[in-house]
Amino acid sequence: MRNTLATKLLFELSQPGRRAGLMPACDVPERPAEELLPGECVAVKPPPLPELAEPDVVRHYANLSQQNMSVDTHTYPLGSCTMKYNPKRNERFAALPGMANVHPYQPDESLQGMLQLLYEMQEILAEIGGLDAVSLQPAAGAQGELTALLVAAAYYRDTHQESRRKVLIPDSAHGTNPASAAMAGFDTVTVKSTPKGYVDMDDFRSKLDETVAVFMITNPNTLGMFDREIKRIADEVHEAGGMIYLDGANMNAILGVTRPGDFGADMMHYNPHKTFSGPHGGGGPGAGPIAVRAKLEPYLPSPVVEKTPSGYRLAYDRPKSIGRVRSFFGNTGVLVRAYSYICTHGPDGLKRVAENAVLNANYLLSRVKHIFPVPQGDRCMHEFVASAGQLKADKGISAMDIGKRLLDHGFHAPTVYFPPIVKEAMMVEPTETESKASLDALTATLFRITEEDAEFLHDAPHTTSTSRPDEVAAARTPVLSWKPE
Numbered sequence: 001m002r003n004t005l006a007t008k009l010l011f012e013l014s015q016p017g018r019r020a021g022l023m024p025a026c027d028v029p030e031r032p033a034e035e036l037l038p039g040e041c042v043a044v045k046p047p048p049l050p051e052l053a054e055p056d057v058v059r060h061y062a063n064l065s066q067q068n069m070s071v072d073t074h075t076y077p078l079g080s081c082t083m084k085y086n087p088k089r090n091e092r093f094a095a096l097p098g099m100a101n102v103h104p105y106q107p108d109e110s111l112q113g114m115l116q117l118l119y120e121m122q123e124i125l126a127e128i129g130g131l132d133a134v135s136l137q138p139a140a141g142a143q144g145e146l147t148a149l150l151v152a153a154a155y156y157r158d159t160h161q162e163s164r165r166k167v168l169i170p171d172s173a174h175g176t177n178p179a180s181a182a183m184a185g186f187d188t189v190t191v192k193s194t195p196k197g198y199v200d201m202d203d204f205r206s207k208l209d210e211t212v213a214v215f216m217i218t219n220p221n222t223l224g225m226f227d228r229e230i231k232r233i234a235d236e237v238h239e240a241g242g243m244i245y246l247d248g249a250n251m252n253a254i255l256g257v258t259r260p261g262d263f264g265a266d267m268m269h270y271n272p273h274k275t276f277s278g279p280h281g282g283g284g285p286g287a288g289p290i291a292v293r294a295k296l297e298p299y300l301p302s303p304v305v306e307k308t309p310s311g312y313r314l315a316y317d318r319p320k321s322i323g324r325v326r327s328f329f330g331n332t333g334v335l336v337r338a339y340s341y342i343c344t345h346g347p348d349g350l351k352r353v354a355e356n357a358v359l360n361a362n363y364l365l366s367r368v369k370h371i372f373p374v375p376q377g378d379r380c381m382h383e384f385v386a387s388a389g390q391l392k393a394d395k396g397i398s399a400m401d402i403g404k405r406l407l408d409h410g411f412h413a414p415t416v417y418f419p420p421i422v423k424e425a426m427m428v429e430p431t432e433t434e435s436k437a438s439l440d441a442l443t444a445t446l447f448r449i450t451e452e453d454a455e456f457l458h459d460a461p462h463t464t465s466t467s468r469p470d471e472v473a474a475a476r477t478p479v480l481s482w483k484p485e
């Protein structure tokens with residue numbers, strides 16, 4: 001429990017005259033401020049800063065840091081987001097002075113270590129994806145999507161195929177997919193899913209023609225299902241002259257098992273902050289490297305890292321490039337952590353990561369499906385989508401109630417109400433490092449919540465400092481500063 005002081009703001013705790021430390025008296029002869037600064041710049045009274053002792057400040061921030069849930073403190077089964085444990089060795093590696101203190105304006109010769117790491121990362125991501133060339137520049141998965149689609153648009157312009165205007169996207173896709181396609185100037189067309197969550201082949205074929213530029217697909221998809229028709233889909237899109245974009249946010253389920261390039265993808269993005277264990281949350285930081293087939297390589301953003309006989313260099317001389325999409329080399333801090341993770345595991349280790357992610361999700365699915373139906377089936381990849389639809393009809397308990405009540409029990413909520421094609425959806429992704437004990441505890445808690453009083457659940461969470469904020473208002477009109485009442 002928190003005492004009442006712990007929930008107060010620093011300004012509310014302020015007591016005149018309190019100090020964290022006392023400076024010795026000034027021994028420099030004072031000159032009036034007006035002699036040093038133009039008159040209108042001189043403050044007439046000191047700024048109204050909170051006055052506090054050091055322990056007050058430390059407790060304030062330590063308490064604040066615990067009003068949130070994190071992978072380091074709680075099980076965090078937030079589907080789609082892949083909230084993996086963040087190995088601490090990645091942090092030590094990223095904090096090395098040669099990694100943390102390099103400056104992007106240093107000459108290439110003095111950046112050889114960082115450039116080598118980035119070059120090797122390009123090679124590694126090409127290999128894992130089964131594709132030919134990589135840009136590390138995009139700052140997030142969504143920006144990777146946009147970048148790859150701009151690359152595709154540049155390719156079609158360059159090869160006089162401007163009539164290819166359509167991007168096909170399954171209705172189970174992440175919202176960023178249609179947004180990226182629209183921002184890149186394409187017309188988006190939705191392709192239906194079957195009740196099992198796969199691409200509806202009839203609907204797909206009815207929408208495939210010579211105006212299709214790209215088919216954007218997430219595989220495994222957001223329902224945690226691997227679409228076995230993917231090769232057929234890719235072949236048909238290729239026959240029609242289009243390309244396949246693979247949203248690689250779910251690569252953690254297939255690392256080392258299969259490669260997007262092998263099942264027909266021409267372009268893809270990675271989310272190193274998901275797949276390769278980079279810490280993320282609250283909107284960042286992330287990275288969104290893209291991998292593409294050789295024919296698209298000339299259009300990738302500039303610069304790329306090149307290896308030459310005299311060392312590594314940033315190559316800007318790329319006349320067909322779409323240009324920069326991000327300052328400097330991208331979010332290198334995230335890439336350094338991902339590199340550390342990949343090298344720690346090695347090829348066999350990465351494959352085991354994927355196998356364990358799938359094993360954990362299937363174990364949890366087998367326990368949970370007795371409480372909540374999972375409309376898409378008895379097996380899944382790295383995540384699954386359970387439905388609280390029946391529970392809502394029977395007892396008035398919604399997916400939101402369950403998610404909120406889980407917070408009281410020390411679990412982060414699963415993703416709720418996404419994807420929209422499942423009623424009262426709860427999208428659960430345990431990640432591979434959760435133990436059987438923590439998965440069992442989560443199952444037991446979910447079961448317990450379904451037995452609780454619906455009215456009580458509508459007001460959950462009961463133990464957090466804020467219960468149910470207006471999430472839309474919090475995002476649209478955030479209050480970011482404190483004002484006295």
Ligand SMILES: *Cc1c(COP(=O)(O)O)cnc(C)c1O
Nearest residue numbers: 080140141142174176247249286
């Ligand atoms: C997370 C995610 C994205 C977007 O990635 P960001 O790095 O958050 O921009 C796109 N597609 C899917 C399926 C995702 O899960």
